[in-house]
Amino acid sequence: MLTTEVSNYNPKEAYFFRFMVIGLAPEGKVRVWLKNNGRPNLEQTKTKIITVSGKDLDMCKNITESDFSKGYSNTTKKFIAGKVYPYGSW
Numbered sequence: 857m858l859t860t861e862v863s864n865y866n867p868k869e870a871y872f873f874r875f876m877v878i879g880l881a882p883e884g885k886v887r888v889w890l891k892n893n894g895r896p897n898l899e900q901t902k903t904k905i906i907t908v909s910g911k912d913l914d915m916c917k918n919i920t921e922s923d924f925s926k927g928y929s930n931t932t933k934k935f936i937a938g939k940v941y942p943y944g945s946w
Contacts, residue, residue, distance in 0.1 A: 873898075 863869040875891035886905050889897035911917075928936070 860870045860872055863871055871892075873890040873892070877889040877891055877897055879887040879889070886907055888900045888903060888905060890900065892898050
């Protein structure tokens, strides 16, 4: 991905970004940042983010064979047990 963003430091300049950082929380919340080399990443607060799953996916379609519709497996529960956020409060 290559996108531009107006500089927070000089509004007359535009910076180019190649990488996006995506944060997913167990509650289904999503945040996106543009990776900013040498400075704090720029959170995209004005960008509309839509999450989809299943047949509506454009990327990663049919990649996982996990079915969490009946809850998490014992392996996943064991992995989460005793851990602090982001793994602990599902």
